[in-house]
Amino acid sequence: RKEVEQDPGPFNVPEGATVAFNCTYSNSASQSFFWYRQDCRKEPKLLMSVYSSGNEDGRFTAQLNRASQYISLLIRDSKLSDSATYLCAVNTRNSGYALNFGKGTSLLVTP
Amino acid sequence: DVKVTQSSRYLVKRTGEKVFLECVQDMDHENMFWYRQDPGLGLRLIYFSYDVKMKEKGDIPEGYSVSREKKERFSLILESASTNQTSMYLCASSFSPGVSGNTIYFGEGSWLTVV
Numbered sequence: 001r002k003e004v005e006q007d008p009g010p011f012n013v014p015e016g017a018t019v020a021f022n023c024t025y026s027n028s029a030s031q032s033f034f035w036y037r038q039d040c041r042k043e044p045k046l047l048m049s050v051y052s053s054g055n056e057d058g059r060f061t062a063q064l065n066r067a068s069q070y071i072s073l074l075i076r077d078s079k080l081s082d083s084a085t086y087l088c089a090v091n092t093r094n095s096g097y098a099l100n101f102g103k104g105t106s107l108l109v110t111p
Numbered sequence: 112d113v114k115v116t117q118s119s120r121y122l123v124k125r126t127g128e129k130v131f132l133e134c135v136q137d138m139d140h141e142n143m144f145w146y147r148q149d150p151g152l153g154l155r156l157i158y159f160s161y162d163v164k165m166k167e168k169g170d171i172p173e174g175y176s177v178s179r180e181k182k183e184r185f186s187l188i189l190e191s192a193s194t195n196q197t198s199m200y201l202c203a204s205s206f207s208p209g210v211s212g213n214t215i216y217f218g219e220g221s222w223l224t225v226v
Contacts, residue, residue: 032213043201043217097142099215103153
């Protein structure tokens with residue numbers, strides 16, 4: 001079983017829609033959680049960290065559920081520019097300081 | 112801003128060649144990483160280093176080696192390139208946990224084709 005799993009999508013949504021992505025992780029010792037955004041043929045860039053209490057950054061909300069071992073990303077009022085692949089990433093102590101990434105969820109926002 | 116620089120963006124190499132991929136970061140990060148990314152397989156960790164001259168194997172180290180002689184520089188070496196090493200290679204760096212939550216910052220990637 002892969003350590004970090006995501007629905008690959010693609011998610012096709014109209015502008016203005018709300019879309020949610022989920023990500024599950026298998027290692028209960030995981031400590032740090034992140035969402036990255038990756039545009040086509042570009043490097044991943046940090047979108048936001050995910051904190052236990054949940055956190056929000058503008059139209060983006062991240063949640064962590066340690067009991068069920070999943071993290072989520074909610075995007076409200078989708079923009080065309082949100083079209084990208086969203087990667088969740090998890091760190092565990094026994095992997096050193098590296099992050100384990102999901103394969104990513106593809107989002108396409110259409111006019 | 113954090114800057115992770117991969118000097119070679121696009122390379123074409125022949126099978127059996129020795130290939131060096133260089134990465135430099137300018138933020139005094141302790142940790143550096145090499146990942147490869149392939150369609151359908153996602154990002155996979157090859158090697159990482161948490162200090163000068165220190166290295167740890169990641170999930171797919173076979174066929175690769177690394178060198179970290181200076182804190183800011185982390186090199187990936189393909190001793191004898193093979194076609195199944197055709198991929199996008201991403202270098203990354205981070206502070207140790209406890210500082211900035213060990214967010215990882217990536218370079219722009221090196222696209223390697225082995226023919």
